[in-house]
Amino acid sequence: MKTLSPMRTRVKFCGLTRSDDIKRAVMLGADALGFVMWPKSARSITLEQLETLSGEVPAFVTRVGLFVDQSVDVIQQCLPYLDMIQFHGDESPAFCAQFGRPWIKALRMRDDIDLSQAVVDYHQAQALLLDAYRPGTPGGTGEVFDWSRIPAKLAKPVILAGGLTVDNIASAVHQVAPYAVDVSGGIEAAHGRKDVEKMTLFIQQVALADAR
Numbered sequence: 001m002k003t004l005s006p007m008r009t010r011v012k013f014c015g016l017t018r019s020d021d022i023k024r025a026v027m028l029g030a031d032a033l034g035f036v037m038w039p040k041s042a043r044s045i046t047l048e049q050l051e052t053l054s055g056e057v058p059a060f061v062t063r064v065g066l067f068v069d070q071s072v073d074v075i076q077q078c079l080p081y082l083d084m085i086q087f088h089g090d091e092s093p094a095f096c097a098q099f100g101r102p103w104i105k106a107l108r109m110r111d112d113i114d115l116s117q118a119v120v121d122y123h124q125a126q127a128l129l130l131d132a133y134r135p136g137t138p139g140g141t142g143e144v145f146d147w148s149r150i151p152a153k154l155a156k157p158v159i160l161a162g163g164l165t166v167d168n169i170a171s172a173v174h175q176v177a178p179y180a181v182d183v184s185g186g187i188e189a190a191h192g193r194k195d196v197e198k199m200t201l202f203i204q205q206v207a208l209a210d211a212r
């Protein structure tokens with residue numbers, strides 16, 4: 001009888017702003033690409049850029065739009081160019097669920113966070129993205145949180161984020177065994193500009209960790 005092989009850890013690259021980076025990420029096998037639509041971010045892109053860049057993403061690579069407490073109108077304008085929405089602010093479950101599009105909720109790992117309750121509250125989310133908490137910064141901090149705080153069994157797929165790099169990604173995959181990993185700063189040459197070597201090594205490290 002055939003045995004099922006262990007699941008492959010999915011990889012999402014976030015904060016893409018350039019065509020060349022998208023082509024390289026797709027070639028390397030990234031599963032999802034994140035576009036930051038929050039204008040206060042150094043990695044943000046405009047609606048016009050989103051239209052262009054999303055057109056360069058081929059089938060079976062998920063285009064994820066990232067928002068932080070933004071209006072329904074702003075999000076709806078972006079929907080034609082997105083497969084999935086990532087909410088990074090204090091959006092309620094009802095707010096997230098109103099767009100008729102798959103979505104994930106980013107949760108910043110404050111000391112007092114109750115992940116079991118979050119799973120209940122955000123049960124309609126396709127996954128929960130767990131990220132580092134820095135007061136006043138909704139995401140993309142480049143900071144790691146204590147992965148041992150993630151319960152071994154959480155009733156939602158976990159996307160691990162926050163300060164992942166070529167150097168720590170293998171340990172992260174081993175320790176947490178997340179459904180997916182999400183990286184932005186760790187594969188950059190500068191804000192919004194990805195580094196080919198870091199992207200390549202990151203994907204390789206995930207594959208190596210999965211194979212161990």
Ligand SMILES: O=C(O)c1ccccc1NCC(=O)[C@H](O)[C@H](O)COP(=O)(O)O
Pocket residue numbers: 014015036038041042043066068088131138139140141142143161162163164182183184185186
């Ligand atoms: O990247 C940003 O500037 C950003 C701003 C506001 C909300 C979220 C943002 N980024 C989210 C991500 O890139 C990732 O989902 C995650 O935070 C990991 O980022 P990093 O620690 O840089 O790998």
